[in-house]
Amino acid sequence: xxxxxxxxxxxxxxxxxxxxxxxxxxxxxxxxxxxxxxxxxxxxxxxxxxxxxxxxxxxxxxxxxxxxxxxxxxxxxxxxxxxxxxxxxxxxxxxxxxxxxxxxxxxxxxxxxxxxxxxxxxxxxxxxxxxxxxxxxxxxxxxxx
Amino acid sequence: xxxxxxxxxxxxxxxxxxxxxxxxxxxxxxxxxxxxxxxxxxxxxxxxxxxxxxxxxxxxxxxxxxxxxxxxxxxxxxxxxxxxxxxxxxxxxxxxxxxxxxxxxxxxxxxxxxxxxxxxxxxxxxxxxxxxxxxxxxxxxxxxxxxxxxxxxxxxxxxxxxxxxxxxxxxxxxxxxxxxxxxxxxxxxxxxxxxxxxxxxxxxxxxxxxxxxxxxxxxxxxxxxxxxxxxxxxxxxxxxxxxxxxxxxxxxxxxxxxxxxxxxxxxxxxxxxxxxxxxxxxxxxxxxxxxxxxxxxxxxxxxxxxxxxxxxxxxxxxxxxxxxxxxxxxxxxxxxxxxxxxxxxxxxxxxxxxxxxxxxxxxxxxxxxxxxxxxxxxxxxxxxxxxxxxxxxxxxxxxxxxxxxxxxxx
Ligand SMILES: Cc1ncc(COP(=O)(O)O)c(C=O)c1O
Ligand SMILES: [Zn+2]
Numbered sequence: 001x002x003x004x005x006x007x008x009x010x011x012x013x014x015x016x017x018x019x020x021x022x023x024x025x026x027x028x029x030x031x032x033x034x035x036x037x038x039x040x041x042x043x044x045x046x047x048x049x050x051x052x053x054x055x056x057x058x059x060x061x062x063x064x065x066x067x068x069x070x071x072x073x074x075x076x077x078x079x080x081x082x083x084x085x086x087x088x089x090x091x092x093x094x095x096x097x098x099x100x101x102x103x104x105x106x107x108x109x110x111x112x113x114x115x116x117x118x119x120x121x122x123x124x125x126x127x128x129x130x131x132x133x134x135x136x137x138x139x140x141x142x143x144x145x
Numbered sequence: 146x147x148x149x150x151x152x153x154x155x156x157x158x159x160x161x162x163x164x165x166x167x168x169x170x171x172x173x174x175x176x177x178x179x180x181x182x183x184x185x186x187x188x189x190x191x192x193x194x195x196x197x198x199x200x201x202x203x204x205x206x207x208x209x210x211x212x213x214x215x216x217x218x219x220x221x222x223x224x225x226x227x228x229x230x231x232x233x234x235x236x237x238x239x240x241x242x243x244x245x246x247x248x249x250x251x252x253x254x255x256x257x258x259x260x261x262x263x264x265x266x267x268x269x270x271x272x273x274x275x276x277x278x279x280x281x282x283x284x285x286x287x288x289x290x291x292x293x294x295x296x297x298x299x300x301x302x303x304x305x306x307x308x309x310x311x312x313x314x315x316x317x318x319x320x321x322x323x324x325x326x327x328x329x330x331x332x333x334x335x336x337x338x339x340x341x342x343x344x345x346x347x348x349x350x351x352x353x354x355x356x357x358x359x360x361x362x363x364x365x366x367x368x369x370x371x372x373x374x375x376x377x378x379x380x381x382x383x384x385x386x387x388x389x390x391x392x393x394x395x396x397x398x399x400x401x402x403x404x405x406x407x408x409x410x411x412x413x414x415x416x417x418x419x420x421x422x423x424x425x426x427x428x429x430x431x432x433x434x435x436x437x438x439x440x441x442x443x444x445x446x447x448x449x450x451x452x453x454x455x456x457x458x459x460x461x462x463x464x465x466x467x468x469x470x471x472x473x474x475x476x477x478x479x480x481x482x483x484x485x486x487x488x489x490x491x492x493x494x495x496x497x498x499x500x501x502x503x504x505x506x507x508x509x510x511x512x513x514x515x516x517x518x519x520x521x522x523x524x525x526x527x528x529x530x531x532x533x534x535x536x537x538x539x540x541x542x543x544x545x546x547x548x549x550x551x552x553x554x555x
Pocket of ligand 1: 173
């Protein structure tokens with residue numbers, strides 16, 4: 001394990017960045033995600049209009065990996081359709097579970113591909129995946145009134 | 146010159162972690178095993194393996210002797226009144242669950258109180274929630290003070306004539322604090338409550354004399370005491386064991402069985418249904434012999450010195466927040482801490498890259514984490530086989546954590 005491949009600039013930057021970390025007043029969907037085993041907790045808020053994610057944000061706390069992964073995910077899914085976002089979540093999960101490792105195939109993940117090396121840290125895989133699972137669950141839910 | 150006990154532990158001599166020497170500081174989770182324990186298990190399989198208490202041939206007699214010899218050794222070690230007060234279990238969890246289901250369920254009634262501390266491991270907490278719910282009793286908590294200790298005022302406030310059971314850890318697995326068991330037992334006797342003592346984290350570090358403590362039950366796990374996983378002990382006073390129901394029915398625990406009835410053996414055999422973990426008992430016997438060869442004075446001497454040294458190193462770092470008592474007085478070598486701005490999981494991942502193994506998380510003690518107002522902590526826990534060099538590597542690694550997360554410049 002080489003920490004240079006895990007705690008990279010970009011992960012450190014996203015883990016502390018406040019850009020996506022705030023409540024979203026007009027959110028149409030709000031869902032909590034948790035890793036009970038290590039105490040990572042987020043609340044993911046999405047504004048979905050006509051099947052498109054117009055805006056997204058989160059609040060919460062947890063390890064650098066879970067927080068960075070959430071922030072990167074939000075950057076990526078803003079403006080995408082719900083279907084596209086779900087496909088990205090699937091691709092992310094395939095990357096973390098080492099089912100897809102080819103760089104060109106991972107290109108759609110953009111910055112989130114920086115989390116690929118977490119796949120070598122079994123104890124931290126769930127930290128990276130948690131926000132994406134939350135996204136999948138949130139987009140299955142019926143929107144709020 | 147002090148002896149380096151790491152020499153006795155093959156894994157500490159041979160293992161590397163991430164290409165570095167292993168610095169094992171997760172002893173409260175499980176300890177490594179000395180060569181004498183590993184050899185005792187191998188010898189058992191090479192020369193004495195058979196089903197104990199069953200065959201009338203020499204090998205089975207030998208296995209029986211070893212198994213019962215281990216029970217006697219444990220009884221002497223804990224100063225029980227006799228080997229019949231020692232039941233082998235899988236570990237602390239199974240032992241505590243057994244007390245809850247086969248003892249507490251019969252003596253706790255509606256309106257009664259079960260008292261535990263807020264610092265209990267989930268294995269000494271959830272079984273009591275279950276009993277309280279099933280019986281309409283209430284589960285009450287002793288709260289620790291800012292140092293992690295249970296004060297006399299707190300004991301006086303919570304122990305009442307309604308208290309039927311007081312279940313506490315001798316030593317907390319998160320804060321390492323030694324609880325005032327004599328005071329708890331004294332008050333329990335006044336109100337007629339039974340005391341269940343979890344000695345999983347005390348026995349590896351201090352002499353435990355069960356007759357002197359006068360507790361009703363006590364439980365520990367072999368694997369935290371340099372013995373194998375899968376073996377543990379429940380101590381119970383004869384007067385209680387003689388009235389308790391078995392948990393497992395089957396072979397090995399009966400005197401006679403007819404088509405509709407069975408006559409059970411007496412304690413401890415009635416509580417050990419099925420073929421038992423002889424290998425584990427043999428390993429536990431060897432572990433106790435090994436520890437007593439060193440002696441608790443020596444163990445405590447080394448661990449207290451290391452503990453002071455770790456605390457000094459941690460407190461030298463302005464970003465470290467240490468929980469509980471910082472002085473080894475009344476505490477074993479368990480240190481819970483956090484690093485400002487960093488989640489414990491990141492701390493343990495970063496330390497792992499330097500070969501350092503510590504634990505991070507909630508340590509199976511959610512209620513205590515909430516009481517401390519934290520989500521999780523890092524925990525370093527010492528053994529006499531650790532060295533100052535281990536601690537130097539650990540402290541050096543800790544000092545790099547915030548830099549990795551770009552909270553400080555390189
Ligand atoms: C104080 C305490 N009690 C009980 C347990 C449970 O032990 P085991 O998992 O071996 O049953 C532990 C171990 O984590 C502990 O530290
Ligand atoms: Zn995490």
